[in-house]
Amino acid sequence: MDVLSDAIAAVRLGQPSSSRLHTRQRDWCTRLDPYSGAGFHIVLRGSCWVLPDEGEPVRLGTGDAILLPHGAGHFLADRPSAAGAVPFEQWRAAQPAGNDSGTAEFEALCGKYRLHRQGRHPLVAELPPIIHLPARLGEHPELRAAIDLLAAEADQRRPGSCVAVPSLLDLLLVYMIRAWMAESRTGTWPAALTDPVTAAALRALHTDPDAPWTNDRLAVEIGVSRATLTRRFAALVGRPPMGYLTWWRLTRSAALLRDTTEPLATVADRAGYATAYAFSHAFKKQFGTAPGRYRHDHGVAGSSAG
Template sequence: MDVLSDVLAVMRTGRARSAQVAWRAPWAQRFAAVPGSAGFHVVLRGTCALLRDGAEPLLLGPGDIVFRPHGDGHTLADPAGTRPAAPACSPAEAGDLPRYAAVGTPGEATTVTLCGAYELHPEMVHPLITDLPDLIHVPAGHQRLAATVDLLSAELITPGPGSGALIPALLDTMLVHLLRAWLAGVHPSGWAAGLADPVTAAALRAIHREPGRAWTVAALAACAGLSRAPFARRFTDLLGRPPMAYLTWWRMTLAAGLLRDTDATVGDVAAQVGYRSEFAFAAAFKRRFGSPPGRYRRRHRL
């Protein structure tokens, strides 16, 4: 079981957006904060500066990528630091643009950028994502990201039959490679360290492979090849919560998705996520989401 793929599958909602934009100096674009989203910028040509409140400007050149996993507001501007006259939405979110767009004439531009935005279900955002810093900078030279950027840029500039299927797939590929780049960092911590650690990674794979199994700490420790107490300490230290607390969180996350997206009965959902008692499942679900399963389903299907 691929834990990262599992995480992305449950928390994504809607479809990603993307735009390639050509800028002529002086220019500046304010990207408003969008809670429950994540987004990236790639510099394809020229240079620009990323401006954030309380931080030094970050100068970006061709091939540089910045990822904002928490939807925080920021500004992109020409290297002189031109300030926008007023806040504006991201080109990828603006209502007067198509979902996927190429804006401006690259041949006349001093800078060309490619941006993408993802919607995340606020109740499903995984701790792996909340554990990320507010800015991830991937310098030019990451081969797989560069190849994906080239393909995405080509589809935005010259769309063809199937672009409506190909562009979302390429945006998903970008997200996976951005997260991989972070997880492979020189000094991993938190969830990055947990996924790199063979003990906690083995336990996570077991949970994600069989969420409905009657797991105990001892059973998870056996999967991880460690005795119960050292395993529990190691899991909690690296991932910030005890193994059974994470198991419950993941089960409720899966249950919410089943209630929202399928017609399975509450009893069937309870069984799929490891509860023999529908009453016990409903109580656990209400503690997590603030309403019983039936009411949650009705609210999310209106």
């Protein structure tokens, strides 16, 4: 595994969803309330405005994409004004059927990813409230390809669509975050993942998080001194390597508690703890609740906290 894949997998819940929207209306505006996850819009035809609850309006032209990583509430409109906004579900239900899309003034792909807010990887937490990805010829070809494929599949009852669409939506999320990382000039994590020492250390820890890592072993693994590893890793990641590893192991264990019925002793062992008691103490320190209670409150696969 790599850092971005792990960061997404640790917080993703269920399958993403999307729909193809189109309207022949002019002077329209719809409201999308805050959401516990991430949302996106991709303009296929025409243009629109995204008016976030906080921040400046963003104009989207044909081919533009926008990701709202933290589920910010916003308006979608054909003008930079929220006057006369209609709730999204009500507005969507009033639009013509899919076979009328050829006459639409505006057409877009809209979707969302359900994400667990607690225990987010700092890479995800660092993402800005809005990521605007203009359609620039020749840039991020994999993102453009995913958009084209998703546009061809969305709302089409074709063989295999039930598998293809969620998979394409997962790709779309990865490619949008990759594109932001490639263009970011201020983010900590884009720098961490391009620094040779820090990136190699992160790759080793995420590839085999259950290994008996120490600072010395990790330094040998990536071919630098312990002092160099500790200094560069802490400067870019914000915590020393073993501190990050402990945090990541506990974050992974939270995902196991949510998504599986593995016994607590097994989860503790996979997090690197010799006893369930030691694991419970560390887990409560990080998440503010005991593992059994966390599974009861957040688990989707039933409770077997033991």
